[in-house]
Amino acid sequence: MNDIAVNNKVKGLRLNNKIKVGKIAVTIGLLTFGLVMILPFIWMISTSMKYEVDVFTFPIQWIPTKFRIIENYKEVWFGDAPFALYYFNSIKVTVITTFFSLLISSMAAFAFSKLNFPGRDKIFVLIIATMIIPDQVTLIPRFLYFKWLHLFDTHLCLIISMLFSQSSIFFITQFMKSLPAELSDSAKVDGAGTLRTFLNIMLPLSKPAIATMAIVKFIWSWNDYQNVLIFITNAKLFTIQIGVRMFTDRYGSFYSLIMAASVSAIIPLFIVFAIGQKYIIEGLTAGSVKG
């Protein structure tokens, strides 16, 4: 090794160290900002475990000095506002919506990607084009349909309102198009029947795409508030989002309880997010919009 080489190596090391220091500094900066971002959540969780008198003490007690966890949550879940029931309703609506929405979407995706029929591409483009129609534009017509069909004030309104998902159709169609045509063609020649090709070959192969859209759908149906607000008046049919709203109205200034209610509404999302992060981020970056 000659001097120049050593010199260069030292320089390189120094540069490396410089980059490392910079990276650590940026990481700390981002961490601080990230902490600020999730501060409201931390505040929510901490407040939900406090006595009401301690809620607004300052400096803020991030970790409560006196805990009141079980009583707070018991009051939310089994008190005047039956959160257990709201939860049940939310899960019911969300699961049914997600299942049927994905079934309808993957059926259509299969047809659009692997079957040939006149007008196929035009219909596909039309479906994608209707993405620009905001939910709110269909609000009044849906209200009238449900009134006419005597479906108003049933969970079916909520489910029907959320079944049609252009983004799922688009996403799954793109995925199925990328699967080799031989797979579905050979099944066709074998006379396996289109339905069996769909169920036994295409559905299992498209699992990643379907799972992605299912999680996305789950989140938006869980969070749906507007439809419930307008189409549901029977308190027994309320879902968790409207439940939080009702709870806030009723308990006005019992902030610890209100925060316990919020925690209850958000926790399932955090769990789903923790499990399916990769899918969620992928699904949402695929150009899919809320709904």
Place this chain on the structure above:
Amino acid sequence: MELTTRKTKSLRKNEIFAGYMFILPCLFFLLFMAILPVFLTVFISLTNWGSVATDLSKISFVGFENYKDLFKDATFYTALKNNILLLFYTIPIQLILSFILAVLINKYCYFKNFFKSIYFLPYISSTVAVATIWMVVLQPSYGPVTEMLKAIGIENTPKWLSDLHWALPSLSGMVVWQNLGYDIIIILAALQTVPLELYESAEMDGANWFVKIRKITLPMITPTIFFLIIYETMETFRIFDQISVLTDGGPGDATQVLVYYLYKQAFRNSHINYGAAITVVLFIIVFVITLVQWIGRKKWVHE
């Protein structure tokens, strides 16, 4: 030979039939949940539907009466103005912040995925719950934000969401906080598509980081930025949940927006026809924005 052609013919027929069967549920929803509603809404907006309630036989055309009323309605203009103000309060700051954060997360830090998740958390959280948290955090007399400001010596703290002048900015703050993560993720995805060679050759020419960002990164991801501007604009025009939970459009009409006003008119005051007219205006706005996007993509964005 003839047998096989007949066989393929019948197979082909089967395939066409199957194709339509598979898209049938979708077609149904396309028709009744997307296309028909647009025409139905336009139709209702031209009638006296609201005043005759459920008696369909009494419904009659009133021409553009509802629109005439609408264009004389001060609240409608306030709602429109607030929607537009929200655009200016949220989108620029959100894009600048998310661009900076995305660039930093992409290249200059450890635990990339961890940061992605943290910043994304507010976006997937239910707006109702998030709004409820903010309601308490922004409690005007002794909420934590007020207390913190007082602690650093600011005495005349605003009343946030119940303050005539601060309600809309407070709301915007919440919107930015909730949507920031989405923009970051989208920009991060776009950054992956910028070829590394471009940076390498720029480095050889002695370009510093600022030049690299201005001359390489920004031009390469303009399509994405453009998409985000359009997307966030649409989202802003659709804002509803936060208003419903936090302010009910108030104080006064300080946070009144189009969708909330349409909801109030159509469903609380049973002026279905009036609500329909607001919906049509909303749809036209969204439609024009989409059109601008279509044309703009070709004109302003070099892909």
